[in-house]
Amino acid sequence: MALERRPIGVFDSGIGGLTVVREILRELPNEEVLFFGDTARLPYGPKSKETVLLFSMQNTSFLLSRNVRCVVVACNTASSVAIPALRAECDVPVIGVIEPGAAAAAEATKSGSIGVIGTRGTVASGAYENALRAIDRSIRVTAAACPLLVPLAEEGWVDRQVTRDVIREYLGPLLAKPVDTIILGCTHFPVLKDAIRAVAGPEVALVDNAAATTAALRSILSPAAGCGGDSPVHHFVVSDVPHRFQEEAELFLGRPIGEVERISPEQVEEYYRSQ
Amino acid sequence: MALERRPIGVFDSGIGGLTVVREILRELPNEEVLFFGDTARLPYGPKSKETVLLFSMQNTSFLLSRNVRCVVVACNTASSVAIPALRAECDVPVIGVIEPGAAAAAEATKSGSIGVIGTRGTVASGAYENALRAIDRSIRVTAAACPLLVPLAEEGWVDRQVTRDVIREYLGPLLAKPVDTIILGCTHFPVLKDAIRAVAGPEVALVDNAAATTAALRSILSPAAGCGGDSPVHHFVVSDVPHRFQEEAELFLGRPIGEVERISPEQVEEYYRSQ
Numbered sequence: 001m002a003l004e005r006r007p008i009g010v011f012d013s014g015i016g017g018l019t020v021v022r023e024i025l026r027e028l029p030n031e032e033v034l035f036f037g038d039t040a041r042l043p044y045g046p047k048s049k050e051t052v053l054l055f056s057m058q059n060t061s062f063l064l065s066r067n068v069r070c071v072v073v074a075c076n077t078a079s080s081v082a083i084p085a086l087r088a089e090c091d092v093p094v095i096g097v098i099e100p101g102a103a104a105a106a107e108a109t110k111s112g113s114i115g116v117i118g119t120r121g122t123v124a125s126g127a128y129e130n131a132l133r134a135i136d137r138s139i140r141v142t143a144a145a146c147p148l149l150v151p152l153a154e155e156g157w158v159d160r161q162v163t164r165d166v167i168r169e170y171l172g173p174l175l176a177k178p179v180d181t182i183i184l185g186c187t188h189f190p191v192l193k194d195a196i197r198a199v200a201g202p203e204v205a206l207v208d209n210a211a212a213t214t215a216a217l218r219s220i221l222s223p224a225a226g227c228g229g230d231s232p233v234h235h236f237v238v239s240d241v242p243h244r245f246q247e248e249a250e251l252f253l254g255r256p257i258g259e260v261e262r263i264s265p266e267q268v269e270e271y272y273r274s275q
Numbered sequence: 276m277a278l279e280r281r282p283i284g285v286f287d288s289g290i291g292g293l294t295v296v297r298e299i300l301r302e303l304p305n306e307e308v309l310f311f312g313d314t315a316r317l318p319y320g321p322k323s324k325e326t327v328l329l330f331s332m333q334n335t336s337f338l339l340s341r342n343v344r345c346v347v348v349a350c351n352t353a354s355s356v357a358i359p360a361l362r363a364e365c366d367v368p369v370i371g372v373i374e375p376g377a378a379a380a381a382e383a384t385k386s387g388s389i390g391v392i393g394t395r396g397t398v399a400s401g402a403y404e405n406a407l408r409a410i411d412r413s414i415r416v417t418a419a420a421c422p423l424l425v426p427l428a429e430e431g432w433v434d435r436q437v438t439r440d441v442i443r444e445y446l447g448p449l450l451a452k453p454v455d456t457i458i459l460g461c462t463h464f465p466v467l468k469d470a471i472r473a474v475a476g477p478e479v480a481l482v483d484n485a486a487a488t489t490a491a492l493r494s495i496l497s498p499a500a501g502c503g504g505d506s507p508v509h510h511f512v513v514s515d516v517p518h519r520f521q522e523e524a525e526l527f528l529g530r531p532i533g534e535v536e537r538i539s540p541e542q543v544e545e546y547y548r549s550q
Contacts, residue, residue, distance in 0.1 A: 010467060012329055038324070040316070040322060040326045041316045041540075043316070046429075046519075047314070047315060047515050047546050048515050048516035048518060049516075050515075050516050051514075051515045051516060051539075051540070054539070054540070055542075091278060102470075110351075137311070146375045146427075147426055147430060148423070148426050148427065150426075151423050151425075152423065154321075155422060155423060160444075162440045162441055163446065165436070165437045165440065166437055169435075169437065178281050180418055239325075239326075240322050240323050240325075240326045240430075241323035243323060244321075264326075264329070265316075265326070265329070265544075266329075266544060269541060269544060
């Protein structure tokens with residue numbers, strides 16, 4: 001009997017989710033990944049819960065149409081508002097980045113005082129607070145929306161004074177508490193990890209969700225259900241014309257990617273409507 | 276015979292275009308404005324020509340469905356790629372912000388050396404260079420993409436050192452030429468005018484397209500074709516849930532706005548498909 005090849009489906013508003021894909025490729029090297037980046041409609045961070053939920057349902061419909069064996073929501077904003085709805089709609093497992101990240105932070109903290117940085121949407125949702133308090137009600141959480149860090153990461157301004165100045169401005173309330181652990185609650189932020197560390201100092205633990213999410217993913221994958229085998233072929237799809245995607249993807253992924261497929265935003269909506 | 280009330284249609288990717296609306300309300304106080312901000316899919320600046328063109332056609336279809344008497348593309352990125360296609364499709368006049376802005380800059384320069392700052396999409400299009408050279412082939416143009424200025428304006432960080440530092444980084448190549456005139460080639464940038472002036476110095480003329488675009492609009496409006504009359508009612512429509520739109524709109528518009536209508540991104544596409 002031929003091994004059924006069903007990829008792990010991953011979506012993000014754009015390219016930040018590739019930091020999660022990088023971890024999956026490293027930790028689960030036999031698995032095949034199908035990544036969808038909604039680059040025509042990015043970013044999700046400043047948009048409303050309703051709109052992010054709609055886009056997330058559409059993106060998931062597209063992944064399901066390609067017969068993925070599970071759906072990884074590699075976007076904090078989408079994870080913070082869409083996971084319950086996606087789980088209700090899907091007959092494959094759905095994993096977000098919030099719960100694994102919160103669990104890793106609860107593990108890392110000694111003082112019980114945890115900071116969360118993310119987009120406006122993620123912070124407004126209170127998703128990390130809820131996930132952390134579900135683990136341990138005594139944990140104290142300080143959250144700060146850091147919308148400028150996304151374009152700074154996309155500009156590639158990872159080692160500039162101005163980037164550290166912006167981070168200092170945003171981290172002020174967290175460092176004043178003080179917190180001993182900070183969750184990098186946006187998939188773009190690992191790109192700025194050195195700058196964040198320079199501001200936060202060496203004693204503060206920085207939790208990057210990618211590793212924790214990949215560990216959660218590993219635990220739900222049934223090896224018998226099929227995988228990419230020895231030489232998995234990963235596939236990257238975006239909703240905007242991918243002329244800059246390839247170059248930016250290498251910053252996040254740290255390796256070259258093959259040919260990028262494009263489906264237009266109209267087609268993404270169509271998958272959802274025709275479902 | 277009753278006066279036919281047909282509004283001036285204005286669209287932008289988000290809220291920046293309200294700097295143009297502000298000028299229209301001031302200069303053409305009897306006209307009624309219907310503004311559409313595509314807040315669910317903003318920003319257009321980093322997206323491809325093809326995607327920005329598609330969204331612009333959809334937005335225009337929506338405005339036409341509301342019987343506007345003309346279409347003002349109050350977005351530099353959309354103006355830089357979509358004007359010819361929109362003019363071919365529309366039976367009402369279409370005005371962008373590029374041509375009026377270029378004409379105002381050609382008028383303002385003494386040295387013939389003009390700078391343009393805008394989004395990646397606007398700068399990549401070469402639209403300002405083309406418009407300026409069509410006016411005077413001897414004009415020299417230096418353009419710089421300034422993607423971080425959009426989120427800085429949206430954060431309201433108009434009077435911070437970090438904003439001036441980012442502007443200094445971006446304006447470096449323009450001030451080295453030097454240029455004697457800078458076109459603020461993004462509708463967000465007038466919000467940062469003081470910070471840009473602080474970096475550029477008092478001798479450099481800053482051209483804000485809103486006034487020039489409104490003058491161009493005035494010249495094509497036929498008063499007989501109908502207007503809002505003495506007490507025009509302006510109407511604001513957005514594609515995302517408008518919970519932050521109202522507060523941000525006041526920063527750009529400098530006055531309170533009435534109730535904001537929402538049409539979903541799916542509805543925007545529907546207007547175009549059913550046209």
